Amino acid sequence: MIYKQVKGFRGNAETCIEKIQEDGITFSIPFDPANTDYQEYLKWVEAGNTPLPADE
Amino acid sequence: MSQVNANSIYDASGGQSAKLYGVSMRNGGTAYVNRIINGDMRIDQRNAGASITPIDGQYSVDRWRCGFTAASKFSAQQNAGAVTPPAGFTNYLGITSLSAYSVGVSDGFDVDQQIEGFNAADLGWGTASAQTVTLSFWVRSSLTGTFGGALMNSGYNRRYVFSYTINSANTWEQKTITVSGDTSGTWLTNNGVGIRVIMAFAAGTNNQASPGSWGSAFAIAPTGSVSVVGTSGATFYITGVQLEAGSVASPFERRDYGRELMMAQRYYYRVTNNATAYTTFAIGRAYSSTEGNATVYMPVPMRASPTIGKSAFGGTNWDYSISAINIVQVASDFRLITVYSAGSFTNGGAYALAAGNTTSTIFLDFSAEL
Numbered sequence: 001m002i003y004k005q006v007k008g009f010r011g012n013a014e015t016c017i018e019k020i021q022e023d024g025i026t027f028s029i030p031f032d033p034a035n036t037d038y039q040e041y042l043k044w045v046e047a048g049n050t051p052l053p054a055d056e
Numbered sequence: 057m058s059q060v061n062a063n064s065i066y067d068a069s070g071g072q073s074a075k076l077y078g079v080s081m082r083n084g085g086t087a088y089v090n091r092i093i094n095g096d097m098r099i100d101q102r103n104a105g106a107s108i109t110p111i112d113g114q115y116s117v118d119r120w121r122c123g124f125t126a127a128s129k130f131s132a133q134q135n136a137g138a139v140t141p142p143a144g145f146t147n148y149l150g151i152t153s154l155s156a157y158s159v160g161v162s163d164g165f166d167v168d169q170q171i172e173g174f175n176a177a178d179l180g181w182g183t184a185s186a187q188t189v190t191l192s193f194w195v196r197s198s199l200t201g202t203f204g205g206a207l208m209n210s211g212y213n214r215r216y217v218f219s220y221t222i223n224s225a226n227t228w229e230q231k232t233i234t235v236s237g238d239t240s241g242t243w244l245t246n247n248g249v250g251i252r253v254i255m256a257f258a259a260g261t262n263n264q265a266s267p268g269s270w271g272s273a274f275a276i277a278p279t280g281s282v283s284v285v286g287t288s289g290a291t292f293y294i295t296g297v298q299l300e301a302g303s304v305a306s307p308f309e310r311r312d313y314g315r316e317l318m319m320a321q322r323y324y325y326r327v328t329n330n331a332t333a334y335t336t337f338a339i340g341r342a343y344s345s346t347e348g349n350a351t352v353y354m355p356v357p358m359r360a361s362p363t364i365g366k367s368a369f370g371g372t373n374w375d376y377s378i379s380a381i382n383i384v385q386v387a388s389d390f391r392l393i394t395v396y397s398a399g400s401f402t403n404g405g406a407y408a409l410a411a412g413n414t415t416s417t418i419f420l421d422f423s424a425e426l
Contacts, residue, residue, distance in 0.1 A: 024368025
């Protein structure tokens with residue numbers, strides 16, 4: 001499982017982070033403090049991890 | 057005017073068919089007795105009855121989450137083993153042990169349901185006026201002995217371990233647990249976790265505690281409880297789970313399927329490709345040959361902004377050679393998403409976010425689970 005940044009739509013600010021599973025299933029996680037996947041992502045970052053950069 | 061005080065009224069034979077006529081219900085009525093959603097395990101949006109060997113935190117039937125400390129020790133499935141459910145039920149959640157695993161002191165295996173704080177706020181837990189609740193359920197196991205679980209708060213620092221005995225192997229038994237509400241601790245009353253209802257089926261000694269009282273040390277099962285994962289092929293089935301205010305277990309609250317599904321969809325909503333037609337998930341507008349947006353409307357407002365799950369891209373699974381779907385904007389009842397294609401859109405044109413074949417593994421899902 002990896003996290004990857006996502007470019008915002010039409011040049012706007014990014015609105016989600018992407019989680020990619022080994023089986024190819026992907027998850028767009030919104031920046032909502034009440035979203036448990038986002039809470040997990042923040043813990044992952046707090047642990048010193050960094051997501052992959054967004055595609056150019 | 058007279059008043060009758062009674063905990064239960066039964067029919068002449070002691071059954072539950074007594075009728076009351078000309079009765080005005082108490083304030084608040086009797087709707088939404090059961091704080092558990094999908095307590096009868098009818099709804100299985102994710103797996104449609106298929107067996108899973110879950111990862112930690114993965115959901116089986118709707119609202120019921122599998123938790124463990126050691127992987128691949130059990131499978132979970134709606135109606136596992138195809139036994140006859142208790143009378144009045146058509147479904148149950150079945151756990152099957154996949155090996156004879158010796159539980160370590162820090163191990164824990166359970167299924168739980170996290171009740172949203174909004175749906176437990178009236179119980180007043182964490183205050184001096186905390187209400188008593190009663191948990192009732194049907195359970196069946198290939199093993200006999202002491203089983204149990206726990207009620208727990210969001211912070212994992214207030215818990216009530218309960219205990220029950222399964223007397224006969226491979227026989228449905230109904231159990232009732234009455235718990236005095238917790239007057240201490242922090243119990244959320246918002247869209248966070250209100251009460252965690254944990255049904256344990258194995259726990260190491262570090263995760264066990266004496267049942268029957270509130271405590272702060274983490275525990276999910278009673279001391280000396282049976283380990284289902286310790287016997288290969290052992291089973292643990294549950295259904296008819298109800299948590300209600302008061303000290304008496306009333307008959308399982310029958311909610312119509314549509315309402316129960318909507319209640320579950322506040323937390324999870326899935327659209328799976330139709331096996332005989334190319335499902336259209338949304339209609340969108342292209343802003344270039346590679347980028348467009350589309351709006352997906354939710355059946356009900358969700359608990360929080362949901363995570364959008366998408367089956368794998370590539371091949372012919374998605375029409376327009378779609379290569380990514382991400383969130384642009386969120387609202388309580390719809391999700392505006394951005395869709396990337398490998399140059400197959402017509403700039404300014406409309407397009408269908410659709411499956412490119414009839415593979416049943418193509419899906420979009422939306423999760424706002426607790």
